[in-house]
Amino acid sequence: EVQLVESGGGLVQPGGSLRLSCAASGFTFSSYSMNWVRQAPGKGLEWVSYISSSSTTIFYADSVEGRFTISRDNAKNSLYLQINSLRAEDTAVYFCVREPTFTSAFDIWGQGTMVTVSS
């Protein structure tokens, strides 16, 4: 079964840091580009970051540029998001998302991990 499982979320104070992880299984992880998408409580979807299959191409939303770092370890079938200098507006469920090879969309989503930024 194709699956993405996120972990690492939690409650953190403003200015703090977290490292989110996403474990992939059921497909050849190294062949796919990956993304992080977030959803603030009761709100819509916001794309956060993209990484190509070999990590050669990386993009960020302006709202997180300079504070978030996406990375992957293809040997471990894992995707990561290092999030620093957290702000209240970063409070959201963070989804790990696969990008299929045939189109620029998000075809497989994890269940999400909640990040809450509060003092």
Add this chain to the structure above:
Amino acid sequence: DIVMTQTPLSLSVTPGQPASISCKSSQSLLHSDGKTYLYWYLQKPGQSPQLLIYEVSNRLSGVPDRFSGSGSGTDFTLKISRVEAEDVGVYYCMQSIQLPRTFGQGTKVEIK
């Protein structure tokens, strides 16, 4: 950034009746490669979003044929020919012709 505007924001539908959601983009989503980078997702209550339709009108494998997508340029529509109870949730359109990828605000579909 490309702004995606969905209407209506909520929809109450009798089972078996059709439903239609509009999505308009602030710029054309037609790429020079001939593809139009418009997608539709459904987020069922308590679940992660799922991809329904890619590049305007292509249903993902396993998506019922009561779902159809149409449109071009900046105007797009998702239609459900006969709404079923399992179709409730929030529908989002998304563009990926340009970074950042942007989503519509979402259309909440409920059953009467």
